[in-house]
Amino acid sequence: MKKVVFALLLTSSAYECMGQVSLKGYPIAAVPINHVELTDKFWLPKIKTVQKTTIPFGFDKSYKEGRMDNFLIAGGKMKGKTRGAMPFDDTDVYKLIEGASNSLISSPDKKLETYVDSIIAIIKVGQEPDGYLTTWHTIDPNNPPAKWVKPGPRWESESMSHELYNAGHLYEAAATHYVATNKRNFLDIALKNADLLVKTFGLEPGKRKAPPGHQIVETGLIKLYNITQKEDYLKLAKFFLDVRGDSTTHKLYGPYSQDHKPVTQQDEVVGHAVRGVYMYAGMTDVAALYNDKTYLNAIKALWENTVNKKMYITGGIGSRHEGESFGDNYELPNKTAYNETCASIGDVYWNQRLFMLTGESKYYDVIERTLYNGLISGISLSGDQFFYPNPLESDGEYKFNFGASTRQPWFDCSCCPTNLVRFVPSVPNLIYATQNDKLYINLFASNKAQVMLNKLAVNIEQQTEYPWNGAIRIGVNPAKQASFTVKVRIPGWTQNEVLPGNLYSFTNHTTTPITLTVNGKAVQPAITNGYADITRQWKKGDVIELKLPMSIRRVVANEAVKDDKGLVSLEYGPVVYCVEGIDNQNKVADITLPDTAQLRIEKKDNLLGGVNVITGTVPLTGQSGSKLTLVAIPYYTWSNRGVDPMKVWLPRSE
Structure with a gap:
């Protein structure tokens, strides 16, 4: 860990409330969504866009594509064949409900809540009497919607049938809906299904011993366990992980599904990237709940492999279109990069768990990079167009996005749009965390928050224009004067670390120190795991200022x-930039960025929702004496103005 240098100035866990599914077993607890009121100019507009545009847009698309009809057909209330092209179409409805529920936590809306209840009633129609719920299989098990799924009895072709994947998203959504509304209508559907899985899967004689093909049921089961305290759900989640890679229990699915060796022996991320990070999140839950060192060692090795050899500069993961998978070590092509939006979302879930288990800021360095770059790049500024893959280069012709060279309003496989719906409203849950008498400030965004440190209520207020400006003001207002520790995250990029590990490095190291004051007086606190620890007697009106x-x-x-x-x-700051044709005379392919080029930041309030751009004069390749006024925009904003060439990486010389 590098020593953090501060400038010397010469001037003087557990919440008894709704708001999140508390993850037991972790020493650190995230502060719930409903305890954080965003006032931020960066994240709040994005969340409002999802609330006002993307949630209703997603429900409307799902209705028109027949997602809701499938539940009614399965329950005999409608006639017809399975609608849609994917065996996991049910999950689009579940993810939309989860996103709507996260929205309801911070922005109560009776009309939306009533609409969600009506969709839950439709879902209930499609559930079989014993709890089984996968509509395509109930409608016609001999005619799956996709050719790559084998027909047959329940769970017979689980490697690709997505029956347990459907269950996992059902559990995740039902748990969130329950904490958002305190209603059991969706939770009871999920519990009935989970009880069926408990009866069906396990090592006992007569039970099925195969794991899920596409992971997520593991974390879903653990969320149900956190709500109900029913040990069977936790044990089943661990069973699904323990039997992976065990050829004595089932015919192995192979590396594509991370089923090539036992999970505790895996040390390289391989296969389908989304399946992988969902599994690693589940493994982290097991490591926390069982205090299992073999699981912990495995997930740490997998994380090290990811950040040191398989992560893009944008935080994206999964380089290959083939199999939507991780490539070999250091296989990071730009134009053909896959970087599925869902993989970025899953990676945030995994890294937040690793932080809650260890208290190390390096996991939030990954979260921050992914959030501001490779994750929100997946949704347009208008909230109704999407990227499934997120490449780092485009020639404006190569059709990377399911047959398109630009954003699309929907996909036959619509997992990414609906995953963005479930994720974006939950961003306030990432900002703060607590552990006994310690408050972690992990992300910087203007907000007002209420936290509990032991039994002490503390109001926190952040004011900042981050990520466009590095000045952050943090008001600390405890209910009464008391001693506790505020742990302020010092981002790795301020310490000349692009990402944890050695995959990327800065050519121009900064020597400008950080300034940190309390009530106007400079402090140089101890740095623990990447956090500046400020321990003192705090009282109302105290102010931390970080620059x-x-x-x-x-x-x-x-x-x-x-x-x-x-x-x-x-x-x-934390924002990765790119050049796009529309700003650069359509000469993206000719731009050179020598080390000597003088660059500057310009604030553009009326461009792309309000951004900082990087501009400067640069030479053009092969055109002696020709120069261009380069304009680089934040990567997440590209392809919001039509089909256009784009590059993140530029030649340093002609």
């Missing part, structure tokens, strides 16, 4: 990354 030095940074990749040799990318 993170921001400048334009140039990044290069490890020499082992062949696709980035001789190239450089740009960052400002």
Whole structure:
């Protein structure tokens, strides 16, 4: 851990409330959504766009695509064949309900709540008497909606049938809906299904011993356990992980499904990236709940492999279109990068768990990079167009996005749009965390929050223009004067670390120190696991002021990354930049960015929702004496103005 340098100034866990599914077993607890009121100019508009546009848009698309009809057909209330093209279409409805529920936590809306209840009533129609719930199989098990799913009895082709994947998203959504509304209508559907799984799967004689093909049922079961305290759900989640890679229990699915060796022996991330990170999140839950060191060692090794050899500069993961999978070590192509939006979402879930288990800020360095870049790039500024893959280069012609070179309003496989709906309203849950008398400030966004440290109520107020400005003001107002510790995260990028590990590095190191004051007086607190620990007697009106030095940074990749040799990318604070044709005379392919080019930041309030751009004069390749006024925009904003060439990585010389 690098020593954090502060400038010397010469001037003077557990919440008894609704708001989140509390994850037991972790020493650190996230502060619930309904305890954080965003006032932020960056995240609040994005959440409101999802609430006002994307949630109703997603429900409307699901209705028109027949997602709701499938439950009615399965329950005999409608006639017809399975609608849709995927065996996991049910999950789109579940994820929309989860997103709506997360929205209801922070923004109560009776009309939305009533609508969600009507959809839950439709879902109940499709559930079989014993609790089974996968509509395509109930409608016609001999005619799956996708050719790659084998017909037959329940769970017979689980490697690709997605029956347990459907169950996992059902549990995740039902748990969130329960804490949002305190209603059991959706929870009871999920519990009935979970009880069927408990009766069906396990090592006991007569039970099925195969794991799910696509993981997520593990974390879903654990959320049901957290609500009900029913040990069977926790044991089943661990069973599903324990039997992976065990050829004595089932015919192995192979590396694509992370079923090539026991999970505790895996040390390289392989296969389908979304399946992988969902599984790693479940493994982290098991490590926490069982205090299992073998699980912990495995997930740490998998994380190290990810950040050191398989993560894009945007935080994206999964380089191959084939199998939507991780590639080999250092296989990070740009134009053909996959970087599925769902994988970024799953990676945030995993890294938040790793933080709650260890209290190390490096996991939030990954979360922050992913959030501001490779995750929100998946949704348009208007909230109704999406990326499934998120490449780092486009020629405007290569059709990377399911047959398109730009954003699309929907997909036959619509997992990414609905996953964004469930995730974005939950962002306030990532900002703060508590552990006994310690308050962690993990992300910087204007907000007002209420936290509990032991039994002491503390009001926190952040004011900042982050990520465009590094000045952060934090008001600390305890109910009464008391001693506790405020742990302020010091982002790795301020310490010349692009990401944890050695996959990327800055060419221009910053020597500008951080300034940190309490009530106007400079402090230089101890740094623990990447956090500045400020322990003192706090009283109402106390103010922490943090200034993170921001400048334009140039990044290069490890020499082992062949696709980035001789190239450089740009960052400002936590934001990765790219160049797009519309801003650069459609000469993206000719732009060179030498180390000597003078660059500056310009604030553009009327561009792309209000952003900082990087601009400067640069030479054009092969055009002696020709120069261009380069304009680089935040990567997450590209492809909001039509089909256009784009690059994140640019040549350092002609």
